[in-house]
Amino acid sequence: MTPNRLVFLRRFGSTVVLWSVALWIILSGYEIGFHFLIGTLAMLGLWEYYTMLDHKKLPNFKIIGLICGVIFLVGSFYYFSHIGPVHSYDFEVATLLFFLLVVFARQMFQHTRDISPLETMAYTIFGLFYVIWMFTFVTKIVYVLPRDAGGHVTGHLYVLFLILVTKFSDMGAYLTGSVIGKHLMVPHISPKKTWEGFFGALAFSTGGACGMVALMPKQLSYFHQKDAVILGLVLGLAAIIGDLGESIIKRSCDVKDSGHLLPGIGGALDLIDSILFTAPLLFFYLRFVLDVS
16 A cells, blocks of 8 residues: 555545544534533644643643643633623733733743743743634634524534534645646745645645535525625635644644644644634634524
């Protein structure tokens, strides 16, 4: 068996197993299970981010960052599920301000030399924004949609839309790039990404979005085919940027994968890197374009 085929089979197997579990939790509408899934992936991703920094010997307050991440996730879940989106936004702003104060206060007990204090604080805070804050937009999507008559969440179906469109983009880029990819896109960041894969990603994500809206018109009632086309293109582009964004971090830290949790894929951050960028865009599309609140 060729190395490329072996990598593909490992990646395919890991993807099927993991997303089967994830999709079962999402489709069930079981809120505690959903919170556990999102929280676990987010904290694993943050841990891997700080571990990559440690590998490169870049200064950071890992423990402080992880504690702040837990506080943010637990508080966000509680506020969005029990109090509502409006006050939850205030909570998030207050918590992010608290993070800044904590990190600055922690730095006061470190020796100040050259620019190392600035680097330490910047690396620590960036991880909280990049992984934790951006990933909690998945939770925001669930709770920004109104509940049904029985009080059950309906936004989890839009999270399903988000995940499938994002993964269609990743799959389109991989398959198209592997088969016909010749023109390198950004070789200084990712030597295997091609322009053929770029357009394949957009085609797959748009097709996936249109297909889901056609198959689930009642469940995705806020979307029409026009929205599917727009979101397919926008989310597909964001997924590519998210994937390349994590590649910049990994290349800067001299690592191939963020972790070794998933055979053929890497770590949790490798799994959610695209969603970190697509989730906020879908949320803001729902809020500002479709006026969902």
